[in-house]
Amino acid sequence: MSSTMSRRGFLGLALAGATVAGLAACGGEGGAAGVRKGGAELSKKLTLPAYTAAKIPTPDLPIDAGQDPAYLKYPAELVKSVAAPPGDGKKITSLTQTWDVAPPAPGRNAYLQELSKALGSEWSMNIVVGDGYPDKFNAIIASDDLPDLVWFPPNQGLQRVPELLEAKFHDLTSHLSGDAIKKYPNLANLGDVTWKSAVTNGKLFGVAVAYSRFGQVFLVDQDYWAPVGGTSFTSADDFLDKAKQLLDVKKNKYPLEPSYYNHVHMFSHWYGAPNTWKLAGGKLTHQFETPEYQAALELAVKCFKANLFWPDPALATIKDKVANGQIGAYVESFPGFLNDAKTQKYNLGAIVPFAATPGSKPVYNAGLGSVGFTSISKKVPAERVETLLKVLDYLAAPFGTEEYQLVNFGIEGTHFTKKDGDLAFTDKGAAEVPTTQQPISFVIGSPSALFLPGQPERTKLIHDFETKVAPMLQERVTTGHFSDTYTQKNGELSTMGTDMVVDIVTGRKPLSDWPAFVKKWLGKGGEAMRAEYEASIAKG
Numbered sequence: 001m002s003s004t005m006s007r008r009g010f011l012g013l014a015l016a017g018a019t020v021a022g023l024a025a026c027g028g029e030g031g032a033a034g035v036r037k038g039g040a041e042l043s044k045k046l047t048l049p050a051y052t053a054a055k056i057p058t059p060d061l062p063i064d065a066g067q068d069p070a071y072l073k074y075p076a077e078l079v080k081s082v083a084a085p086p087g088d089g090k091k092i093t094s095l096t097q098t099w100d101v102a103p104p105a106p107g108r109n110a111y112l113q114e115l116s117k118a119l120g121s122e123w124s125m126n127i128v129v130g131d132g133y134p135d136k137f138n139a140i141i142a143s144d145d146l147p148d149l150v151w152f153p154p155n156q157g158l159q160r161v162p163e164l165l166e167a168k169f170h171d172l173t174s175h176l177s178g179d180a181i182k183k184y185p186n187l188a189n190l191g192d193v194t195w196k197s198a199v200t201n202g203k204l205f206g207v208a209v210a211y212s213r214f215g216q217v218f219l220v221d222q223d224y225w226a227p228v229g230g231t232s233f234t235s236a237d238d239f240l241d242k243a244k245q246l247l248d249v250k251k252n253k254y255p256l257e258p259s260y261y262n263h264v265h266m267f268s269h270w271y272g273a274p275n276t277w278k279l280a281g282g283k284l285t286h287q288f289e290t291p292e293y294q295a296a297l298e299l300a301v302k303c304f305k306a307n308l309f310w311p312d313p314a315l316a317t318i319k320d321k322v323a324n325g326q327i328g329a330y331v332e333s334f335p336g337f338l339n340d341a342k343t344q345k346y347n348l349g350a351i352v353p354f355a356a357t358p359g360s361k362p363v364y365n366a367g368l369g370s371v372g373f374t375s376i377s378k379k380v381p382a383e384r385v386e387t388l389l390k391v392l393d394y395l396a397a398p399f400g401t402e403e404y405q406l407v408n409f410g411i412e413g414t415h416f417t418k419k420d421g422d423l424a425f426t427d428k429g430a431a432e433v434p435t436t437q438q439p440i441s442f443v444i445g446s447p448s449a450l451f452l453p454g455q456p457e458r459t460k461l462i463h464d465f466e467t468k469v470a471p472m473l474q475e476r477v478t479t480g481h482f483s484d485t486y487t488q489k490n491g492e493l494s495t496m497g498t499d500m501v502v503d504i505v506t507g508r509k510p511l512s513d514w515p516a517f518v519k520k521w522l523g524k525g526g527e528a529m530r531a532e533y534e535a536s537i538a539k540g
């Protein structure tokens with residue numbers, strides 16, 4: 001896969017933490033902070049930003065198992081988290097991306113104008129629409145005409161990031177590590193999982209962009225599965241048998257969307273495969289080497305042979321087919337789960353991982369907890385760094401604050417209305433806010449929260465899913481550890497893995513070819529990654 005990706009690929013695969021092609025690192029795991037220059041040794045000395053929970057309205061549902069704060073109605077009383085506009089009156093420029101259409105121009109964008117007023121500085125974005133962020137990024141770096149804030153995505157193959165950060169961006173470690181972060185309360189609320197992805201060569205060269213820590217989700221139309229008793233399965237064989245019962249080629253009804261690699265990832269949860277790497281006694285084993293992953297691959301082969309996947313692998317309108325009752329299950333990112341809960345009319349549900357066999361221990365792979373980090377250019381005078389951090393702190397305000405409401409919904413009466421605990425965009429709000437807020441959300445994000453206007457039952461559905469999978473959650477053991485080979489070779493290795501999985505699932509190659517492929521994959525760079533990660537882990 002190329003370094004650029006579709007919106008669904010970007011959100012559904014990379015950000016959710018799936019091990020799929022295109023996951024070249026910019027920090028946190030693998031690449032942005034290579035072992036070179038003593039990165040692992042420096043990381044041992046780094047104190048991550050001290051976590052301090054933000055003041056938010058009391059959630060309506062429990063958060064005792066690590067669930068996101070959930071609200072069945074919009075909070076009646078909001079918290080004010082920033083006392084005064086943090087800006088200095090000067091324009092703030094940023095480089096970012098959107099997978100939506102370009103927002104209205106600033107002169108015609110009341111939302112952006114009001115946001116700039118609240119920030120105390122004009123917020124100006126250089127936005128890449130759709131694919132092409134690496135090209136734009138490289139062109140701007142080459143020109144040395146850097147904006148104030150530059151977003152480093154986690155999955156688009158940016159090269160030589162450690163050297164670039166050292167040369168052209170401020171080291172923010174003294175501003176952010178340990179208790180220093182307390183000057184920025186909303187940034188202090190992001191937590192360790194998010195901040196680990198912003199570590200580069202043992203330093204913090206950027207502000208982590210918060211994103212869900214919950215990974216990919218196996219979503220379903222519950223009505224589709226109702227004839228077989230729903231989506232509670234006792235084993236992989238039970239799943240396979242029930243899916244076969246629902247197949248109806250004459251009526252164009254197929255249980256599974258045609259995303260073969262993603263389905264292997266979902267199946268691997270049921271067998272208890274590791275989240276990319278397994279660590280035991282200081283030694284790493286890649287998921288490709290495990291019998292659990294191979295069992296998941298074998299199950300996908302059985303699904304293909306049984307004709308359970310939609311027959312056109314290039315299908316682009318998956319949600320339409322689900323809504324029409326033609327596809328029963330599909331794989332999405334956790335934020336995609338939230339979005340579908342807000343927008344889709346079918347009887348949405350999610351499959352909770354279960355034991356594939358009597359001896360299996362089901363798991364649920366955590367996401368990275370961030371979508372990269374945003375750095376401050378050295379073009380910015382050192383005395384202005386604190387101002388920009390305060391602006392990012394404003395934009396990172398959590399749900400239930402006045403600042404979050406402005407950033408995510410705009411101006412009451414102009415962009416949204418409130419009624420009976422619900423909130424709804426006006427036509428002007430729908431035209432201005434989502435398209436403007438999405439590129440902002442890649443520069444800086446807020447911790448996840450569950451609120452679906454007018455849909456309390458779906459909010460409960462998502463919270464229930466989080467409650468069930470939280471005990472199964474497994475983080476990536478390599479997060480915060482680094483490998484030069486990952487930066488240099490992961491694009492090639494990921495493509496190799498994806499292509500081989502697809503070839504085997506679709507029958508172009510036999511399952512018996514898998515061990516030889518794994519040996520080849522390790523020889524092409526997997527072994528080098530293993531050694532570098534193990535060295536980094538051993539040093540702390």
